[in-house]
Amino acid sequence: MSDSVKATSIKAVGIKDVAREAGVSVATVSRVLSNGPVSDALRARVEDAVRATGYRPNLSARRLRSQHSQTVGLIVSDIRNPFFTAVSRAVEDAAFQAGMRVILCNTDENPEREAMYLRLMQEERVTGLIFAPTRATLAQLDRADLDFPVVLIDRSAPAGRFDSVVLDNPQAAALLVDHLHGQGYRRIAGLFGNTSTTAVERHAGYQAALAAHGLHAEARFVPPTAEAAEAEIARWLAEARRSGAMPDAVMVSNSLLLMGVVKATRTLGLTIPGDLAVAGFDNEPWTELVGPGLTVIEQPVHEIGRAAMTLLFERLDDPERATRKVVLSGTCVARGSTGGVG
């Protein structure tokens, strides 16, 4: 309390001021701050001085000198995508628990923005990066030399230069097909996004599972928006009706498309599951509330975020170890929207 001169920071107070106040050297103050070897007496004096002066370390200076940014980057397409929202929360929790900060970036699947943010990550000298790249950037990523480890999420890695954590997409899609088949559906249409590798994998699983059941696959690809899905499915069903080949079920590869399909059934006056069974991905809270409840694949979103951070920390521990790919399984949450035929 020695000099309670009202700690209003007229001028930013630095470690020097603390040192003067405590009558020690700046080195000692620094050591106190980082739990270095300091006698109890001095430690107490310094701590008092810190309180008295209202000192706050300058993280820029600290990072510059110590060469540790204690920052991880998180680059996703859009934080409003509930999957990424949940992942980001998990990443942040893990980061702050480890005393790190998170820089969040939205790319809107735009490769230019991805490139720009990758540059930013370098300039920030991030400790590591968690990244859901587009296919375009994924390809370039191999040639880029980044001086921090990267963990890919959601989008699967091609060769194996990077650690990654993904859902077992083929298996998840198959789960959905198997469920639909078990409920008696035989004409199972598929609607998939046309931008991500995720959709590609889910389509593969869909196709394989149908083949296994000896059924015919009929899939279409659309931009990943509810509007595109709604328009496409309406067109599709109209055609199908004319040709007398109406599907009795449709599965979609993400929740935006799911919304589009549900909307379309409304405007077309179709009942779910009577006229058309519906199933999709991402067990968001509202899927339970729509119509008879929507059957979906639940991704372990929080685990995915956590796993990514774990992978990152392990890589930092041992930069040389073989890259790892963590594959998590989804589970099928069956609801009324696939209630069974007739």
Next chain:
Amino acid sequence: MSDSVKATSIKAVGIKDVAREAGVSVATVSRVLSNGPVSDALRARVEDAVRATGYRPNLSARRLRSQHSQTVGLIVSDIRNPFFTAVSRAVEDAAFQAGMRVILCNTDENPEREAMYLRLMQEERVTGLIFAPTRATLAQLDRADLDFPVVLIDRSAPAGRFDSVVLDNPQAAALLVDHLHGQGYRRIAGLFGNTSTTAVERHAGYQAALAAHGLHAEARFVPPTAEAAEAEIARWLAEARRSGAMPDAVMVSNSLLLMGVVKATRTLGLTIPGDLAVAGFDNEPWTELVGPGLTVIEQPVHEIGRAAMTLLFERLDDPERATRKVVLSGTCVARGSTGGVG
């Protein structure tokens, strides 16, 4: 191209290396980087050298020296709350457009975490902060001396030390009540969150509007979770049924509560709006798809984020100007859930 020694960064390349490569002083390089006055000849040489060396400026160093962090903080309760998700997206867009970075923090409405993050903001020397504080922290905020401007969002400011942008909550709640009244409902129950000032204001508007119509207000407060809302509304309706005073409509103060109420009507086997009309806040995409569509207040979420950033920039421009409070209006999106009395 002079010295294409394969720009693999064996050792981090600094401004010094660029200077050597270009045969100029570091000052000149710095000036090129910041568009300072440099002759065209040298500028070209330096730019080549930058490319050749693969130089990336070190932001920590830059921030330390220039005393500009080019960083804004964003502290919200939980990014998974769709309102904050949307706001965060708007904030980020505005920030990156202005060449700034965003540090995102989730507090879970926990005052301790709020305090810790406020400390972090100081240590990061953020340029400004956008903050949705709890009531507890809001009270303390007046005494705290922060050396950066703060813009409050969602939660309204008490005195006027801070700029803020909020929804006109009383008016929005009244809008909902008026709509319900217009549809013929007369016993309008209200369910509100018990943690935020937002709910308090919405409750006030609810009460005032009912009074204006000569109706009786009956409100309850619950923790802001779907589960709490579901349980409370079930209990409430059971009691009401016994006492013969069933409400014919219920409005709630946010989307989590809305989900809880919808769930409750399902398990109780009530039809919407036949047995009970339902209305709430936040026009999330799924509200259109639930039951006959849910009537909600739509907040201009993106605008709120943008307005907050605008306020922040204006404050940075002129630190002395009077604090401002931007109040935005919600709009009522009428859907089937308030279809009118049988």
Next chain:
DNA sequence: GCTGTTATTGAAAACGATTACATCAGCCCG
């Protein structure tokens, strides 16, 4: 031709911390 002004450039001093290194005291042990 001399001086004053303007545009470029470089040398060196910050920025605010951490940390390598030197110093010194105290202590153990031969």
Next chain:
DNA sequence: CGGGCTGATGTAATCGTTTTCAATAACAGC
């Protein structure tokens, strides 16, 4: 009692930039 060791402390170098300041050159005006 001296030598080596340990542990606490201080001095000064350092991190990679920006920015101040001085120096130089070029050029106009008289």
